[in-house]
Amino acid sequence: MPKSTFFNLSPEKRCAIEQAAIEEFARNPYEQASLSKIVSACGIAKGSMYQYFDDKLDLYLYIVDLAYGKKRQFVNKAFALETDFFSTLEEYYRQSYLFAQEYPLLHQVTNNFWDSRADVLHSELAKGRSTRARDFQRFLTEAVHGGVVNPNLNPEAVFFVYHAVGKDLIDQFGCEENGKFFKEILDVLRYGLMIREELD
Amino acid sequence: MPKSTFFNLSPEKRCAIEQAAIEEFARNPYEQASLSKIVSACGIAKGSMYQYFDDKLDLYLYIVDLAYGKKRQFVNKAFALETDFFSTLEEYYRQSYLFAQEYPLLHQVTNNFWDSRADVLHSELAKGRSTRARDFQRFLTEAVHGGVVNPNLNPEAVFFVYHAVGKDLIDQFGCEENGKFFKEILDVLRYGLMIREELD
DNA sequence: CCCCAATATGACCACCCAGTCACATGATGC
DNA sequence: GCATCATGTGACTGGGTGGTCATATTGGGG
Known part of the structure; x- marks a missing residue:
């Protein structure tokens, strides 16, 4: 967590720091990101950074939280509207896609975080993964009880598949208009x- | 490509170098792997390494080739035996799994290579992906003509899904003790x- | 035995890193 | 104007990196 001094900063300065950090952590995974580059990019002294954050990891986790916070604003919309399972799923991906389009840097931050191999991040990663898995599986179980989803599938495996596809999908087509391909991919998952x- | 001096080395020395490099590139992605650690691990002088390889990248690509060469020995078995589409697919991932079990370090090398973000590796990565895409789509088209695969799906989308899932799945092989999980995942893709x- | 090319060496270079700390600057209350 | 405390600073530390090069060692052919 940032120190209180960070939140006492003027909004412009705080944003400048956040922006520089976001750009660096979007370009590079945690280990390769350079604090020196961040401070020189936003024009503050190296030592000042240590007035605001304990260390590089503290700054990193703060930025990751920022990114996921913004992403949550998007994907939560999918669960807000009450419709059927497959429509919600499609909306979920659509919102992820919109997030990636509107905030490509934050999107890259979340991607880098997700497939990070750094030891110090292992516990954080495991936490995030299990939260997402739990939410998805609750949602899936409902659909199974409702009779629209094949009950013979392992929910864990379903989550795995959807997560893997979602990650690459947004990665690959983050900057293109590709609504049709989007739906075709979801059809693959839906119909098998x-x-x-x-159907014939 | 290694220089000729490398292949003039005694097999023991050559293997020692390869082994040390494999261990380092299994532990770390290309950018973070340390040549200094490799040379000290196999007890040769730093300068000697530059008698054998042009630079770090040359060594790295040689090791990656080694890893994929070994992996190919496994997965090719899947295409050797003539059976139905879904069995071949399952066998492909089973062989990948066996490879990961038997050569965990080489497995990690291929994993690190695949989700590497280093600029110098981009062209190499794109090459590998397009080869896979071509092979997979030929294989898929056969299955569609054979009437076992839903012809309404976009083959490109199918490859996309399998590629995304396969990548993450293989990523997991190292830490999952359960060899059953990949079958459940394939079932998700198969049945939808x-x-x-x-079926009911 | 000696010569010479091929090979081995490790100190060295320039550069980068995260993190520190003695000190400078700013602001606040008196 | 002064004292006090919070904030800002950047040179510096110790450690790492990939790559170089003058020099030393080796080993085979004449």
Whole structure:
């Protein structure tokens, strides 16, 4: 957590620091990101940074929180409107996609965080992963009880698949208009590869 | 490509160098891996390394090739035996899993390579991805013609999904003790989330 | 045995890093 | 104007990096 001095800063200065940090952590994973570059980018002294944050990790986790906070504002909309399972799912990805479009740097920060291998981040990663898994699985279980989702699938495996696809999907098409491909991908997950006799 | 002096080395010395490099590149992505640690680990002088390889990248790509060469020995078995589409797919991931079990370090090397963000590796990565895409789509088209795969799905989208999931799945192989999980994941892709009337 | 090319060496270079600390500057209350 | 405390500073430390190069060692052919 940042020190109180950080929050006493003028909003402009605070934003300048955040922005410089976001840019660096979007370009590089935690280990390769350079504090020296951040401070020189926002024009403050190296020592000042240590008045605001305990260390590099403290700053990093603060920025990661910022990114996820903003992302949550988007994806929560998907769960707000009450519709069927597959529509909610599609809306979830659409919102992730909008987030990536509107805040590409924050999106890169979350991506770098998610596939980070740094030892110091392991516990944080595990925490985030299990939270997401829990939320998704609750949502999935409802749909299974409602009879729209195949009950024979392992919910953990379903989460794994959706998460993997979501990550790459937003990564790959973050800057293009590709609504059609988007839906085709969700169709793959929805219908499965195996031919469906009942649809023919 | 290594210089000729490298191949003139005694097999023991060559293996010692390879082993030390493999360990370092398994632990760290390219950018963070340390040449100094590699040379001290295998007990040769720093300068000697530059008698064998042009630079760090040259050594790295050689090691990555080693890893993928070994991996190919495994996954090619999946395409050797003539069976149905879904069995081949399962066998492919089973072989990947076995590779990860038997050569965890090489497995980590391929993982680190695959989600590397280093600029110098971008072209190498793109090459690998397009090769995979071509192979997969040929394989998929056969299965569509054979009537086992839903012809309404966009083959490009199918590859996208399998690529994304396969990547993350293989990533997990190192730490998951459970060899069953990958089958459950393949089932998600095979059957799709939507309930299948014909199976109930 | 000696010569010479191939190979091995490690001190060294320039550069980068996170983090520190003695000191400078600012502001606040008196 | 003064004293006090919070904030800002950047040179510095100790440690790391990839890569170089003058020099030393080796080993085979004449």
